[in-house]
Amino acid sequence: MRPPFRWGRGRELSASWFAFFMNVPTLAFLGVVLAYPIGYAVYLSLHRVRLADLRRGVFAFAGWENYSRVLGDPLFWVAVKNTLIFTAVTVSSEIVLAVAIALLINQAGIWTSRITRSLILLPYAIPPIANGLIWTFLYSFQFGFLNRILLSTGLIHERINWAGNPDTALYAVAVPYVWRTLPFAIILVHAALQGIPRELYEQASVDGARAWHRFRHITLPMLRQILAVILVLRTAFAFSVFEEILAITQGGPGDATWVSAWYSYKITFAPPNNFGMGSASAFILALMVGLMAVVYMRTVYRRVTL
């Protein structure tokens, strides 16, 4: 039996109270940096807020008006659809690629994997907006490196307007996004791989299990937990993609790359600066992310932890 915690001389504090006090600083910090802005955004979303109102701090109550305007705007739903496609494409690509690359760099016998391991973090260090600008040059229709390489290697016979074609633009944004964020997932998967006991593989090999079976029955189950974490985190981040959109397509061509965060940004910060409506759209986005997180936690994560 655990001895009760002693607070000062002769005074005792139960374990639950101790846990509570230990969590207070974190709760206070999260309250200030997270809960307050979210609460304030909700407050703004229920008011008519223009630039001068925000400076004065006096707003007229609008009820659900901003929400009904957002939900009644066809462009908002286009943005939601694009966001869902973007999230599905990027998160699934990241998970598949992260596992594949982590397995490769986990091969201790291959000396180049050590170099790759150290270089793999580089894209993650590039600011998102710079990443977008670099890829803008790569995608340039007439002068971009991508078309030039593909043409010179004979993989394509005519230039492709990667970021300017409505059929390819969203994927053209997804590629640089995945390129930038993939290292994060690789590092997590790689760390999880390091924690899998070698003996399991050795025993499986003795039993005659081939590489695919070892991956299927040992590696993958042992990775599920970290994959669930990656799924939740990357979904939340992909839902709020913004910088690559700003740098590469600015929502175009047409509405092909209007995503939810871009919608909120335009409504809020472009004249006539409707902060109330912008806050409502951002809060709807936050609710969607929250909902996805709950779904993941109730399905993938729970199944894993059980």
Add this chain to the structure above:
Amino acid sequence: MTIDRRSMNRRQMMTGAAGLGLAGAARPAFAQAAGPWGEAPKSKVDKLNFVVWTYGDIYTQISKRFQADWGVPVESTISSFNDHPTKLATMYAAGEKIDVSQSSPFSFPNFVNQGLAEPLDDLPGAKEYAADFTAFTKQVAMVDGKLMGLPYFATAWVWNYYSDMLEKLKIDKPFATYEELIEHCVKAKKDGVSRYPILWIAGVGLEQLPGTWYQMTWNKGGTFFDKQGNHMLGDGSIARETLKWWANTFEKGLDIADPESLKVQFTSGAKAFGAGKNLYRGPNHHYGLNICNDPAQSPIAGKVKVHGSPNGGKTIADAHVYFLCTANRNKEWAWKLLQYLGGKTKDGVYTQANTLAKDAMLGSGYQSVMNSNVIKTGWAPWGDVPAILDIWGKSTYIGEVCSSIYQPWHFPWTDQMNIEVQKCLTGQITADACCDNLIKGIAEAKRKV
């Protein structure tokens, strides 16, 4: 020290003028130096600031000049052109001090409407500035009869062509009609001289894609709204027919338009044209020539010529402005700083306007600057100045073509215009559907305000 130096100069000048019998000739110069721009405000201020979008190092220069002249340091917040309204809005909303800022003609009605801009009428020298405004500048800077800003620069929409390519095609002069424009482009493509002979400036923005459509519609005799504010986008309207014609130059039609057209802005468009792959570029700001014809930036420098539009050369123009922000720390001093950006410096000279004309080929919002040698000599390295000024003379303010510019809902409607027109140009919807959607979008944009 400064005052001593000025009085010395005056004395020397007056003595010299009297000696030479040139007092009459010297009077204008003397009058300039003696104006309100040369007088220090009575109040004190520790520092001033401005929030602007980037353009070379003009703001570093003007800040240094201001501090040297008045001993007041100037802080600057500089962002990109596209990010500027956001930067300004967030600073203003956050309660920060902003003495002077700037605006495109498209954002300005919103800034005025939301109370960001201070009226200038009663400030010393303001009436003299207004009297020297060009017609475009008046239409932007005067709001409901009040002076709300001073000009940053003005520009007219022109065409550019690559002269070597035209020679190679054995075409002796650029197009005089839209039919000829198509003929030249089709020939250039057929002869293998240019895969995509025409580079439109149709990237997402306020002046790029919409500006191109405004210009061609205006040139063909149309507008987007009538005098009563009713849209002019219905069946058979000139704007709609122009869009049909324009869309036909893209992939799903004649396929003569460079696909990069849908991404380029005014500056990036000029840089792309400088690569020498296209025959025509436009219609867009006249000062793109200072990129296309700059040897440091363009392999075809010197071979890009300016060209007017068909139908007698009708084109559009606009002016951007600086304004005194209501969030200023000291109105007298903020006005002083505003004049350094959009008016006269202490010596009574339009220093910034002259510098912009010489260094960046920008037009001025002041008639006296436009009529001066600064323009004639300053623009000469990049283009045919008389030709540009001739085009300038045939230009009309963009607000006459699309009067919604004066309305707060113009901005969200322009967002929709960018979307719908790009969809049309990429063949996703027809020009008719595009215009129908834009007509419906007017009401929707009004609801967003």
